[in-house]
Structure formats: C-alpha cells, structure tokens
Amino acid sequence: xxxxxxxxxxxxxxxxxxxxxxxxxxxxxxxxxxxxxxxxxxxxxxxxxxxxxxxxxxxxxxxxxxxxxxxxxxxxxxxxxxxxxxxxxxxxxxxxxxxxxxxxxxxxxxxxxx
Amino acid sequence: xxxxxxxxxxxxxxxxxxxxxxxxxxxxxxxxxxxxxxxxxxxxxxxxxxxxxxxxxxxxxxxxxxxxxxxxxxxxxxxxxxxxxxxxxxxxxxxxxxxxxxxxxxxxxxxxxx
DNA sequence: TACCAGTACATAGTATCGCTGAGTAGTGAA
DNA sequence: TTCACTACTCAGCGATACTATGTACTGGTA
Numbered sequence: 001x002x003x004x005x006x007x008x009x010x011x012x013x014x015x016x017x018x019x020x021x022x023x024x025x026x027x028x029x030x031x032x033x034x035x036x037x038x039x040x041x042x043x044x045x046x047x048x049x050x051x052x053x054x055x056x057x058x059x060x061x062x063x064x065x066x067x068x069x070x071x072x073x074x075x076x077x078x079x080x081x082x083x084x085x086x087x088x089x090x091x092x093x094x095x096x097x098x099x100x101x102x103x104x105x106x107x108x109x110x111x112x113x114x
Numbered sequence: 115x116x117x118x119x120x121x122x123x124x125x126x127x128x129x130x131x132x133x134x135x136x137x138x139x140x141x142x143x144x145x146x147x148x149x150x151x152x153x154x155x156x157x158x159x160x161x162x163x164x165x166x167x168x169x170x171x172x173x174x175x176x177x178x179x180x181x182x183x184x185x186x187x188x189x190x191x192x193x194x195x196x197x198x199x200x201x202x203x204x205x206x207x208x209x210x211x212x213x214x215x216x217x218x219x220x221x222x223x224x225x226x227x228x
Numbered sequence: 229t230a231c232c233a234g235t236a237c238a239t240a241g242t243a244t245c246g247c248t249g250a251g252t253a254g255t256g257a258a
Numbered sequence: 259t260t261c262a263c264t265a266c267t268c269a270g271c272g273a274t275a276c277t278a279t280g281t282a283c284t285g286g287t288a
Contacts, residue, residue, distance in 0.1 A: 004125060004207045007244070010274050011121025012215065019218040023225040029236050038214055047275050049237060054274090071235035071283045091219060093118045098212055100152055101126065104133040105205060111137040121273065124245050143265050161246050163266060168245085185254045185264035 005042075013043075015090035017051060018083060021061065025078035028052055052077060060086050119156075127157075129204035131165060132197060135175065139192035142166055166191060174200050 020026065020034055032048045052075075055061050060083035064076045079087070134140065134148055146162045166189075169175050174197035178190045193201070 002203070002207070003244085004129075004204060005211070006275060007125025007128075008207060008211055010124040010245080011118060012211065013275075015118075016215065016218060019215075019222050022222050027236080032236095039210070040214075042276095044276055044278095045237085046239075046277075046279095050239080050275080053238085068236070068283085070285080072237060072281090073283095074236070087222075089116070090118060091222075093116070093122060094215060094219075096153070097119070097122055097126065098216070100154075101130065101133075101208060102212070104130060104152075105208075108133050108136050108201075108205075117273080120246060124274075127246075141265080146265095156247095158247055158249095159266085160248075160250095160268080164246080164268085167267090182265070183255080186252085186266060187254095188265070 009043075012094070013047070014051060014055065015087065015094060016040075017048070018055070018060065018079060018087040018090065021077060021079045021083070022087065025064075025076050027066075027074035027076045029074070031077075055083070058082075058086075123157075126208070127161070128165060128169065129201065129208060130154075131162070132169070132174065132193060132201040132204060135191060135193045135197070136201065139178075139190050141180075141188035141190045143188070145191075169197070172196075172200075 016035070017031060020031060026034065028049050029045075031052070032043065032045050035043050035048070052061075056063055056077070060080065061077040062080050064078070066074050066076055068074050130149070131145060134145060140148065142163050143159075145166070146157065146159050149157050149162070166175075170177055170191070174194065175191040176194050178192070180188050180190055182188045
C-alpha cells in the first residue's frame with residue numbers, strides 16, 4: 001500500500017485488532033495472517049507485535065502462553081473488560097469520523113458533476 | 115476529543131482538507147473554521163497551517179496571496195490537477211479501509227448478540 | 229548431514245503527522 | 259489602551275506504523 005494507507009492505519013489498526021479479538025482469542029502470528037486475509041496484505045509483522053505489546057501494557061487484553069506444535073510458544077491475547085470498553089469508544093470515534101468523511105465524499109461527487 | 119481521534123485524523127485530515135478545497139478555494143483561517151463547523155471542534159489552528167504548508171510543498175495546491183480587510187493578508191489555496199489526483203487516491207484508500215472496518219463492526223455486533 | 233521453508237516472537241531506528249504553546253501583526257470596538 | 263477577532267508561523271513533543279534484522283523451534287528434502 002501507499003503512504004496514505006500507512007497514515008490512515010494510525011489509530012485505526014488498534015481498533016481493527018481489538019475487533020478481531022472480540023469473542024475469539026488469538027496470537028500474534030495468527031492476527032497477522034488474519035489481517036492479510038482481510039486485505040491488509042502489507043501490514044508488517046513487526047507492526048502487529050509492537051501493537052500487541054502496547055495494548056497489553058495498556059491493560060486491554062489478557063495474555064496466556066501456550067505451547068505450539070510448530071515453533072516457539074504462542075502468546076494468546078483475549079479482550080478483557082477494559083479492552084471491550086476501549087473498543088466501544090473506538091467504534092464511537094470511528095462512526096463520528098466516517099459519517100463526516102462520507103458526507104464530504106458525497107458532496108464532492110456532486111461538485112464534480114457540476 | 116480524545117487521543118483516539120487525534121491518531122485517527124492522521125492520514126485523514128489531509129484528505130478532508132483537500133475535499134473541502136474541491137471547487138472552492140479557501141484560506142487557512144477559513145478552513146479552520148470550516149472544520150470546526152463540520153464538528154471537528156478541537157482541531158488546533160497550528161495543525162491546519164502545518165498541513166497547508168505540507169500540501170503546498172507536495173505541489174497539491176496553488177497559492178495566491180490576497181489582502182484582507184481584517185488583519186494580515188490571506189493565503190488562498192486552490193486544488194490543482196495533482197491535488198485532485200491525490201484526492202481521488204484518498205477516496206480509494208478511504209473506501210477500502212472503511213469497507214473493511216464497517217464489516218468488522220457489523221460482525222462484532224453479531225458476536226455481541228450471541 | 230545440511231539446508232531451507234514455515235511458524236512465532238522481539239526490537240532498534242526512522243519518518244510522518246497532529247497537538248501544545250507561544251509569538252507576530254493587523255483591524256476595529258469598548 | 260485594552261480587548262477581541264482575524265490571519266499566519268514555528269519549535270518541540272508524543273504516538274504510531276514501517277524497515278530491517280535477529281532469535282528460536284519444527285519438519286521436509288536433497
């Protein structure tokens with residue numbers, strides 16, 4: 001992706017990951033592949049791990065270490081109460097922003113038709 | 115607004131301003147008040163002017179200095195061809211991201227209802 | 229055996245971007 | 259002359275994603 005996407009992901013990537021964790025705990029490598037499957041093909045592994053460290057330090061997730069059949073042990077992250085609250089606020093912030101931007105988009109189209 | 119909004123504006127604020135400039139040139143102070151009217155009440159003046167410097171250096175806008183009846187001369191920014199292209203790419207990037215996030219939002223709601 | 233791909237996590241350094249806080253300058257009203 | 263409004267500028271800060279690299283374990287294969 002381009003620079004635009006990189007900048008746009010700031011602030012949204014955390015919400016995306018929190019949303020992915022809703023109801024289904026996951027570990028870092030898994031989250032990375034999930035993101036890639038969802039179309040975020042260029043998200044760097046390092047980005048995800050750094051983000052996970054951050055949300056763990058903020059106390060938004062609980063962590064459990066589980067052995068893996070293939071490779072090093074996995075760190076499984078699950079959303080806790082505080083994480084769910086943060087996610088709710090993320091949705092509020094996102095909705096506010098998306099509403100306004102989509103409105104700009106539609107008026108822009110109309111301008112363009114003139 | 116909170117930190118979430120601050121981070122989310124990264125990458126989107128530039129697009130918002132470019133969209134505001136579509137069809138109607140404007141100067142910095144005017145853009146700031148436009149943003150506030152649109153609900154972005156906490157956008158700092160300094161942020162807008164810095165952004166304008168950036169998009170000017172990137173060659174996305176043409177600038178014209180006009181005297182003002184009240185205060186220092188205005189720098190009027192208007193979108194040029196390159197700016198319009200950048201705006202189009204912004205909409206593509208935005209649509210991609212918004213689509214995926216909105217999808218996550220809806221599946222999240224369904225999860226929550228379980 | 230030696231090598232490589234896949235799994236899994238970690239981190240130091242960099243660039244970008246928005247915010248804070250302060251400053252400069254002009255106008256007009258109390 | 260003091261204040262409010264208009265209008266722009268800039269240095270320093272914090273947060274976030276990317277780059278690049280490294281560690282470590284498993285299993286297949288030449």
